[in-house]
Amino acid sequence: MSASLRFGLALFVAGLLAASAALSLAQWQREARARTMAEAATGGHVDAGKVLIGRYGCGACHEIPSVLAASGRVGPSLEGFAGRAEIAGLLPNDPAELDLWLRKPQSVKPGNGMPNQGISETDARDIAAYLLTLN
Ligand code: HEC
Numbered sequence: 206m207s208a209s210l211r212f213g214l215a216l217f218v219a220g221l222l223a224a225s226a227a228l229s230l231a232q233w234q235r236e237a238r239a240r241t242m243a244e245a246a247t248g249g250h251v252d253a254g255k256v257l258i259g260r261y262g263c264g265a266c267h268e269i270p271s272v273l274a275a276s277g278r279v280g281p282s283l284e285g286f287a288g289r290a291e292i293a294g295l296l297p298n299d300p301a302e303l304d305l306w307l308r309k310p311q312s313v314k315p316g317n318g319m320p321n322q323g324i325s326e327t328d329a330r331d332i333a334a335y336l337l338t339l340n
Contacts, residue, residue, distance in 0.1 A: 235340075236338070239287070239337075239338045239340060240338055242337075243287070243333075243334045243335070243337035243338045244334050246300045246334075246337060247300045247303075247304075247330050247331075247333040247334040247337060248330050248334075249327075249329075249330030249331040249332070249333055249334030249335075250331050250334060251331075251334045251335050251338055252335075253331040253334075253335075254331035254332045254333070254334045254335025254336070255271075255272065255335045257328050257331055257332050257335075258272055258275070258332060258335060259272065259273075259274075259275075261322055261324065261328075261332075263275065263277075263283075263332075264276065264277055265277045265279070266278075266279035266280040266318070266319070267279075267280045267281070267282065267283050268282040268283065268284065269282075269283045269284070269339070270282075270284050271339070279318055280318060280319060283336060283339055284339065285339060285340060286298075286336050286337070286339040287336070287337045287338060287339050287340050288340060292306045293306060293310070293313065293314055293317065293319075295313060295314055296313065300333055300337070303333045303336065303337070304326070304329045304330065304333055307324055307329045307332055307333060308321070308324050308326070308329050309321055
């Protein structure tokens with residue numbers, strides 16, 4: 206390989222690395238912004254919400270791509286939930302309504318497939334914060 210070809214190749218690889226670093230930085234900034242907004246809107250903690258989702262076993266009924274082993278098919282997938290207009294086709298998707306849905310789905314829509322699970326207000330806030338980061 207000639208020296209100039211090697212130099213060209215090195216430049217090309219450096220360009221690729223710089224581009225991928227810029228992309229991951231943009232991705233990281235987007236995620237950080239989504240977290241801040243979700244925590245401000247709900248008063249909950251995103252990381253705690255993710256842990257609680259595992260503890261309450263939501264993944265038995267819901268697919269949640271970012272939660273390991275959450276691959277249930279009883280309820281709708283929660284992928285992209287933050288971008289949805291409605292909760293269960295009934296409530297507007299805002300933090301107060303989400304809190305209500307998480308704590309009392311059977312009062313909102315009697316007989317639907319999601320049971321009341323006795324979720325506390327604090328837990329519901331954390332879970333809502335996490336769900337609202339799912340873009
Ligand atoms: C036994 C199954 C079951 C469990 C456990 C369950 N869900 Fe659900 N969930 C459902 C079903 C079924 C629906 C659809 C209700 C409807 O639209 O009639 C639903 C709907 C939802 C919705 C509304 C989704 C949308 O796009 O409209 C959210 C959000 C949700 N569940 C979150 C959770 C969370 C968080 C947990 C754990 C704390 C959980 N669910 C536990 C069955 C379940």
